[in-house]
Amino acid sequence: MAPKPVTSPVPEAWYPTLAVLMIAVGLIITASFFIYEATTSRKNRSLATELTRGAVASVFLGFGSLFLLLASGVYV
Template identity: 60%
Template sequence: MALSEMQRVHSPVDPVLYPLLAVVLITLGLLFTASFFIYEVTSSKFSRNIVRELATGGVASVLLGFGSLFLLLWTGVYV
């Protein structure tokens, strides 16, 4: 296959949006992390709900993971 026949690979997200996505996702991730921490500190040992803990921790983890990815892309570290 010749080079002229190949198609370019384009990012599914416009690179102009990397800074906005990084800031928004990291901010939301930190808010969910703070919510998780406050829930753990203020609830008693017997009133905790494992489903709520896993859901809050999972959402925080996903948001911080994608936020970190877009932060790396924003700074020029292409992963």
């Protein structure tokens, strides 16, 4: 029985689009995080809100960077 080749679950043609989209969303969420930090007083800040925004921005920027590398031919 011949082994089945490993393929990406996402078509390669989508890599540039996904990279731009995910990095843009990640930067927007990062901007909202900084705006939240600058406009909210220290006693009214919520740790859960900060962690959630930071984690979501990190996930989007991480996957956006991954797709950017894949789109440019660096297979990681």
